Amino acid sequence: MNPTKPTRFTDSSRRAAVSPPAGGHLPPQALDLEAAVLGAALLEAHAQRTLLALLPTEEVFYSSAHQQVYLAIRDLVQQGDHADLLTVVAQLRHRGTLERTGGPHFVAGLTSKINSAAHFETHCRILQEQHARRVVIRAGTELAAHAYDDTRDPLTLLADAQAHLTGLHRTLETRPGQTAAAAFEPTFDRLAQAVQQQGLTGIPTGLTQLDGLTGGWQPGDLVILAARPAMGKTAALLHFARTAALDHGHHTAVFSLEMPTLQLMQRMVASEVPGYSNSDLRRGSLPGGLEQVAHIRQQAQRLQTHGHQLHIDDTPGLSIQQLRAKCARLHAQHPLGLVLVDYIQLMRGDTKGNREQEVGSISRGLKELAKELNAPVLALSQLSRDVEKRGGEKRPLLSDLRESGSLEQDADCIIFLWRGEYYKITEYEDGTPTADTILFDIAKHRNGATDEVIAACSMRRGVFSDLSHAFVGM
Incomplete structure (x- = not known):
C-alpha cells in the first residue's frame, strides 16, 4: 500500500454512510466504503490478505451482495488462487449466487469505486465500527423484546448481553503482528524490569x-x-x-x-x-x-x-x-x-x-x-x-x-x-x-x-x- 496516496472515490461514493430515511433509522452502514474495500481487494492481491485478516466474517458487510463477493474472494484466497474480476465472477457462478449478487456488471462496478488500495486498513476499521454498532443495536433490540417476556430470567438476559458484547470485542480486537526487530526493545525492557525486581514480574x-x-x-x-x-x-x-x-x-x-x-x-x-x-x-x-x-x-x-x-x-x-x-x-x-x-x-x-x-x-x-x-x-x-x-x-x-x-x-x-x-x-x-x-x-x-x-x-x-x-x- 502507498500510505501517501489518498483514496479517490467517484462522485457517487462521497457519502460514507447511508442517511436514514425520514420514516425511521437504517442500521449503521457505509455501503460506498464496502464497495471501495471490495474493489481495492479485486485490484491488488495484498489488499485481499489484509481484507481477510482485518474482516474475518462476511457479516461486517451490511449489503448481502457485498457479503457474497467477500465470500467468493475468501474462497479463492483460501484455495491459493488469485481473486480478480474474472475469477470472482466465476466463483460466484460456482456458488450459485452470481445472479442475486447483481451479475458481472455489479462486480465490475466495484472496481470503479476506487483506483488504489491507499488507506485500505482505515476503511476496514470504519466498516468494523459500523458492524460493531449494528451488533450493539441487534443485541439491544433482542434484549428489549425478551425483557417484556415475564418467563425469562433477568440474569440470563444480562448474561446473553455480555455474550454478545464479548463476541464483538473479540471481533474488533484484531491485533496486527509485529517483527522480531520491533519486539526487541520491549523484550529487553521486560528483562531489565525482572532483574530490578529480583525476578518478581507478577x-x-x-x-x-x-x-x-x-x-x-x-x-x-x-x-x-x-x-x-x-x-x-x-x-x-x-x-x-x-x-x-x-x-x-x-x-x-x-x-x-x-x-x-x-x-x-x-x-x-x-x-x-x-x-x-x-x-x-x-x-x-x-x-x-x-x-x-x-x-x-x-x-x-x-x-x-x-x-x-x-x-x-x-x-x-x-x-x-x-x-x-x-x-x-x-x-x-x-x-x-x-x-x-x-x-x-x-x-x-x-x-x-x-x-x-x-x-x-x-x-x-x-x-x-x-x-x-x-x-x-x-x-x-x-x-x-x-x-x-x-x-x-x-x-x-x-x-x-x-x-x-x-x-x-x-x-x-x-x-x-x-x-x-x-x-x-x-x-x-x-x-x-x-x-x-x-x-x-x-x-x-x-x-x-x-x-x-x-x-x-x-x-x-x-x-x-x-x-x-x-x-x-x-
Missing part, C-alpha cells in the same frame, strides 16, 4: 519460594489451585487475595460461590489478628466480651483502611458470562490486578451438554478473561475421589482434575495443595516435619519449571508463610 504470592518459581502470578495467566477437601484451598485463596490487595495495593476481586461474604471476612480477621482462630470468631468464644471485640476490631483495621482494594462477590451459581460481566465493570472502575474464583465446579458454563463440556466452556472462559483483563485469574478446583483410593501418600495427579481435561489444557499453571499431616504422614522425603506445613506441588507450568514448595501454615488462622518464619499466636 503479583506477589507472599511466599518467597513460590515467587521464585513463578515470578509471581503473571498477567494473562490462568492458574488452577486444586486439592481434595480439608487441604486449605479457600484459606490459600484468601492469603493470596490479602497479599495482593492489602500488602501490595493491587485491586483484587474474589468470587466466592461457596461461602458468603461475612464468613470470608471472619476468616480474614482471624488471619489478620494473632491469637484467634476462625473457630473462636465464628462461635464468639471471647472471654473479654465486647471489650475484646473492640480490641480485635482495632487490630483488624487494615481490612477497613485498605479493604477498598479487595472486592468480594458471593453470588451463588455464577455463570462464566456473569463473571466476565462483573469483572469488566470492576476493571472499568479500577484495573484489576488479580481475580480469584472459589470454585470452578460450582460455576455454570455457557455450553449446553454434559458436565464435562460445561466445565470445558468454563475453563476456556476463565482463560479468555485472564487475557481480556491482562491479569492473572486464580481458580480453585476440586479433585476426584481417586486420590483417596490411592495408596501411599495420596498425592494428587493431573488426571485427578474433576470433570474435564480442558482444565489441564487451558491452565498456564496447575498447583496441587497437599498436607501430609492430614494423612498421618509425619515428614517429607527430605526429613522436614509435615506438622503445620503445606506442600504446593506445581504440576504444570507453561512458562517455567515444575517443582515443589513447602510452606508453613496455620489452618486455625488461615495463615501461610515461608517455612523459615515462625507464627505468632498460632
Whole structure:
C-alpha cells in the first residue's frame, strides 16, 4: 500500500454512510466504503490478505451482495488462487449466487469505486465500527423484546448481553503482528524490569519460594489451585487475595460461590489478628466480651483502611458470562490486578451438554478473561475421589482434575495443595516435619519449571508463610 496516496472515490461514493430515511433509522452502514474495500481487494492481491485478516466474517458487510463477493474472494484466497474480476465472477457462478449478487456488471462496478488500495486498513476499521454498532443495536433490540417476556430470567438476559458484547470485542480486537526487530526493545525492557525486581514480574504470592518459581502470578495467566477437601484451598485463596490487595495495593476481586461474604471476612480477621482462630470468631468464644471485640476490631483495621482494594462477590451459581460481566465493570472502575474464583465446579458454563463440556466452556472462559483483563485469574478446583483410593501418600495427579481435561489444557499453571499431616504422614522425603506445613506441588507450568514448595501454615488462622518464619499466636 502507498500510505501517501489518498483514496479517490467517484462522485457517487462521497457519502460514507447511508442517511436514514425520514420514516425511521437504517442500521449503521457505509455501503460506498464496502464497495471501495471490495474493489481495492479485486485490484491488488495484498489488499485481499489484509481484507481477510482485518474482516474475518462476511457479516461486517451490511449489503448481502457485498457479503457474497467477500465470500467468493475468501474462497479463492483460501484455495491459493488469485481473486480478480474474472475469477470472482466465476466463483460466484460456482456458488450459485452470481445472479442475486447483481451479475458481472455489479462486480465490475466495484472496481470503479476506487483506483488504489491507499488507506485500505482505515476503511476496514470504519466498516468494523459500523458492524460493531449494528451488533450493539441487534443485541439491544433482542434484549428489549425478551425483557417484556415475564418467563425469562433477568440474569440470563444480562448474561446473553455480555455474550454478545464479548463476541464483538473479540471481533474488533484484531491485533496486527509485529517483527522480531520491533519486539526487541520491549523484550529487553521486560528483562531489565525482572532483574530490578529480583525476578518478581507478577503479583506477589507472599511466599518467597513460590515467587521464585513463578515470578509471581503473571498477567494473562490462568492458574488452577486444586486439592481434595480439608487441604486449605479457600484459606490459600484468601492469603493470596490479602497479599495482593492489602500488602501490595493491587485491586483484587474474589468470587466466592461457596461461602458468603461475612464468613470470608471472619476468616480474614482471624488471619489478620494473632491469637484467634476462625473457630473462636465464628462461635464468639471471647472471654473479654465486647471489650475484646473492640480490641480485635482495632487490630483488624487494615481490612477497613485498605479493604477498598479487595472486592468480594458471593453470588451463588455464577455463570462464566456473569463473571466476565462483573469483572469488566470492576476493571472499568479500577484495573484489576488479580481475580480469584472459589470454585470452578460450582460455576455454570455457557455450553449446553454434559458436565464435562460445561466445565470445558468454563475453563476456556476463565482463560479468555485472564487475557481480556491482562491479569492473572486464580481458580480453585476440586479433585476426584481417586486420590483417596490411592495408596501411599495420596498425592494428587493431573488426571485427578474433576470433570474435564480442558482444565489441564487451558491452565498456564496447575498447583496441587497437599498436607501430609492430614494423612498421618509425619515428614517429607527430605526429613522436614509435615506438622503445620503445606506442600504446593506445581504440576504444570507453561512458562517455567515444575517443582515443589513447602510452606508453613496455620489452618486455625488461615495463615501461610515461608517455612523459615515462625507464627505468632498460632
